[in-house]
Amino acid sequence: MTSDYKLIYFNARGKAEHIRFIFAYAGVDYEDCRVPKEKWPETKKSMPFGMVPVLEYEGRTVGQSNAIARYLAKKFDLTGRDEWEALECDALVDTLSDLKQSKSQLYIYLHIF
Ligand SMILES: N[C@@H](CCC(=O)N[C@@H](CS)C(=O)NCC(=O)O)C(=O)O
Structure with a gap:
């Protein structure tokens, strides 16, 4: 199937x-x-x-x-029980993106400079 x-x-x-x-x-x-x-x-x-x-x-x-x-x-x-919980899900996704971004910036800094 x-x-x-x-x-x-x-x-x-x-x-x-x-x-x-x-x-x-x-x-x-x-x-x-x-x-x-x-x-x-x-x-x-x-x-x-x-x-x-x-x-x-x-x-x-x-x-x-x-x-x-x-x-x-x-x-x-x-996406949660209501619009507020949907907003919290979105905020969590954006926070994780920020963390990934900082991690890659740290990686670049440590390996290039
Ligand atoms: N903003 C896009 C970025 C996608 C992206 O950067 N994909 C990379 C892999 S993580 C890719 O396809 N790289 C191969 C290439 O550009 O040739 C998303 O979140 O899907």
Whole structure:
């Protein structure tokens, strides 16, 4: 049986793992397509903005990890009990992005300077 959803990313956690968590938590089947490094240059040409993660669903394709995560969270009723809790979910996502940003800035600083 094929699943309705296809998530395309590399064989890494990176910007796709929170989307995989949403599928797992919701118990929804999806195709976890992990592009091997050697196939990336060819695959990149057909990805929106040449980047992944990408979600395919019902013949449509979209990129942007957090937009995909929010869309699925809404569909699977994982955005909290009310608008305030939905806001708290969004705030948590943005805080995690800030933390990742600071981590990569620290990594660059430690390895370049
Ligand atoms: N804002 C985008 C960024 C996506 C992004 O940076 N994807 C990287 C992997 S983490 C990528 O596709 N890199 C390969 C390339 O640019 O060729 C998102 O959150 O989905």
